Amino acid sequence: NVQGESQFDVIVVGSGAGAMTSALVAADNGLSVLVVEKSDKYGGTSSISGGGIWIPNNHHFAAKGGKDSYDKALQYLKAATGGVVPETRLRAYLDNAPKMIRHLEAKSRVRYAVAEKYPDYYQHLAGSLPGGRTLDPELFDTSVLGDELPHLRQGAPSNLLMGRIAWTARQAHKAMSREFGWRFMVLGLMLRFKLDFKWRRKSKFDRRAALGTALIASLRRSLQDRKVPLWLKTEFRELVVDGGRVCGVRVVREGREVEIRARRGVIFGSGGFEQNQTLRERYLPQPTQAGWSATPPGNNMGAALEAGIAAGAATALLDKAWWAPTIRVPKEEKPRGVFAERAFPGAIVVNGRGKRFVNEAAPYLEFVEAMYKDQQASGAKSIPAWVVFDASFRFNYAMGPLMPAQIMPDSRLRKEWLGTVYWKAPTLAELAAQIGVDPLGLEETARKMNEYARTGVDSEFMRGGNVFDRYYGDTNVKPNPCLAPVQKGPFYAMRLDAGDIGTKGGLLTNEHAQVVREDGLPIPGLYAVGNCSAAVMGLGYPGAGATLGPAMTFGYVAANHIAAAA
Ligand code: FAD
Structure with a gap:
């Protein structure tokens, strides 16, 4: 059954923000890429999230006169992560995160603005900042998605003003904390929504997406610009391993098993295991319920974790989650x-x-x-x-x-x-x-x-x-x-409830996002980003955007590493 489009340079599993960023950067490096997503919607948890990314030393903050430094960020990150993450990975994050966002903004439709007042979470730790490291997605006009719009995983109506109107996290915060001028701002948003008569005839929702949905919509449209195929309803099942090297995947696509070859590498971006009750009971503290997780039911079942372990990967932080009540x-x-x-x-x-x-x-x-x-x-x-x-x-x-x-x-x-x-x-x-x-x-x-x-x-x-x-x-x-x-x-x-927004333990990776074995050697051809990999944030959650920032950054790192390898 190996036929037609059965070979690519890179295969990306999952369609969250880390997966799509890696696909985009691989394409920008001239590689042929396929994205496979098991659901009938693309975007995963990333699409229902706030879309915030935590990027120390980002250019938006600098442009506003903000002061940050590499050394300060490293000092903070070392303390916040609890000493369980090798410094090489922390440095890889700090080196690449600002480059990743610059690349996306220069080459794609992804747009962010700085949340200057959003403080790092651990103010008692040296190197923390009272704001400026979290970036917040700009609104994105989804009408440009065309036929792909119905397949976009939509955020909860609770992310929208009155369940319909798009607003950025900065605007939502202004209203919630009842800052000066918030009523005028809300009126302005409502007016602009009402006056969009053309779109009102098509949909009761805003034409513009906000938060994580804006991020995913802009990434998806940027992949369309690059003609990168994204196959929905295509579930990754197993890795194809040849002589110790990962060289493809077996997927079930609309009921049929298909083997697809990856000439240069496979990147897992398929999320954690928070929706898998058996794995939760195996790894997480008890009591635990998949039903307490704020993530999309049925999506993230730990497929990459199990396939990675079968291929000899080491794991870490499996008893940890990105907890949230x-x-x-x-x-x-x-x-x-x-x-x-x-x-x-x-x-x-x-x-x-x-x-x-x-x-x-x-x-x-x-x-x-x-x-x-x-x-x-x-x-x-x-x-x-x-x-x-x-x-x-x-x-x-x-x-x-x-x-x-x-x-x-x-x-x-x-x-x-x-x-x-x-x-x-x-x-x-x-x-x-x-x-x-x-x-x-x-x-x-x-x-x-x-x-x-x-x-x-x-x-x-x-x-x-x-x-x-x-x-x-x-x-x-x-x-x-x-x-x-x-x-x-x-x-x-x-x-x-003792809920979560994803698990944070998974396949152990090195500074290039390569999945490694217990002996620290990489498994050739295999990369992992986002919640299927053990978090670079270790034991902590340093600031808003500390899950998506790394997912996207290591997506960027993985794609560049594959492109650079001869
Ligand atoms: P996902 O985005 O979930 O993507 C994984 C994708 O892989 C899914 O689409 C899934 O269907 C697919 N998949 C799974 N298994 C397979 C398979 N076998 N084959 C093919 N495809 C498969 N984090 C932040 O950093 N900033 C925020 O502002 C923020 N806000 C949040 C708000 C809410 C309400 C929630 C719930 C979460 C928030 N988070 C935030 C957390 C963040 O959304 C997640 O940590 C992040 O999206 C995980 O990204 P991922 O790429 O690992 O997984």
């Missing part, structure tokens, strides 16, 4: 990540004893790690944990799918959400009884928080004590933008 909403295909709302003033997170166990505004990875740690150490039930807030919070801020009551009062919420998405009671004690939390513990916790809100100092967890916490605080709230009392009934609770 999630909220499940009936009828939605996957849970929603709770990234920002935990920092809003007046929301507290408690375990079964009604006690706080973490700085609610902490980075999402550390937040879920704290859930596991608390459950193991204290014996209290912290998985799930509960986020609790009062009527003032409810009026002013969003939490998961609940928009602020000033926009969407309880009477307009879906009936079936009461008791599934949120719980509500006139007193904290009654609320605690509903959700199975110790009432006295919860009341005591609220009392403490009310005191912290008054003084501005959370003496237990130092919430709001640094610029990262305050990024999602409310600038109008004084003295601490992340602290407000929990005192005005009715009271609300929502359930937080």
Whole structure:
């Protein structure tokens, strides 16, 4: 069955941001490339993500007069990754990330802008910056995708203003933290959307994609420009190995098994194993559920991990994930990540004893790690944990799918959400009884928080004590933008699961993105990028965009390495 288009220089497995970047750069090096994607949609988790990329020393920040340096970034990265990643890989990242984004912006339709105020996640570590390393995708006009538009994996409506209108992460942040001028900005976005009469006749959604969907749409269109084929509904099954060298793949394409040869290399960009319950139970801390993951159901089952291991690859970090607490909403295909709302003033997170166990505004990875740690150490039930807030919070801020009551009062919420998405009671004690939390513990916790809100100092967890916490605080709230009392009934609770936005362990790679064996030698012809490879970020999550930044950077590295090899 080897026929027709059965040989390429490079075969890329998966169609997330890392995979597509590697395909694009391979094509720019004059190589013939095929992208295979098992789903009927391209883009993977990358397409439903925020699309942010963490790129130290990027040209956008420099152009705005921002100050960063290689040495500072290296110092930070070494500390943030926890000492488990060889310096050669960290340096490969810092060397290539700024080049990768320059290449994309010079040669393709991908466009980014700097999120100057988005701080690195670990402000206590030397070398961190209070902003400037995270880049945020510009909006992208999807009408240029033509026939490929229906196959684009769309982000959740929750990524869009009013579920329809595209906005950048910078604009969303301005509205969420109610910065000066946010109302005018929102009105402007709504007006521009309404006036696009031509597109309104075709679709109820904005013609422009935002966030990760904008990134994927721009990459896809750039591959179209290069005539790089992308086969949907084509599932990678096995590697073809000849004399120790990877020289192709076996895929199932629309029900038929096909062998495709790769003259120069195979690049895995097929995501982690977060959707595979068996592998989760084998590797991740317990309890664990694929259903808690905010990633597209059924996509990332760890195919590259298993094929790589079969080919002799070493692995690392398999017990780690890009953790993020999630909220499940009936009828939605996957849970929603709770990234920002935990920092809003007046929301507290408690375990079964009604006690706080973490700085609610902490980075999402550390937040879920704290859930596991608390459950193991204290014996209290912290998985799930509960986020609790009062009527003032409810009026002013969003939490998961609940928009602020000033926009969407309880009477307009879906009936079936009461008791599934949120719980509500006139007193904290009654609320605690509903959700199975110790009432006295919860009341005591609220009392403490009310005191912290008054003084501005959370003496237990130092919430709001640094610029990262305050990024999602409310600038109008004084003295601490992340602290407000929990005192005005009715009271609300929502359930937080120990979710993720992908796993971070996988095939071990070197500084060229080559998959290596236990002895450190590369498996000839095999590369891995993104979440199927063990993360260059090691134990940490240094800043917003620390998963996609490396996926794309090592995609760039892998393609250039293949092109340079004789
Ligand atoms: P994916 O993007 O998931 O791509 C893998 C693709 O491979 C999928 O399309 C899958 O169907 C395909 N595939 C799997 N198995 C096979 C097979 N056997 N054969 C063929 N194809 C296969 N990270 C950031 O850095 N910045 C952010 O702003 C950000 N925001 C996020 C917001 C949300 C709501 C979520 C859920 C995640 C976010 N993340 C963010 C995390 C980030 O999206 C993921 O870590 C990243 O997309 C993983 O990229 P990947 O290329 O490894 O996998």
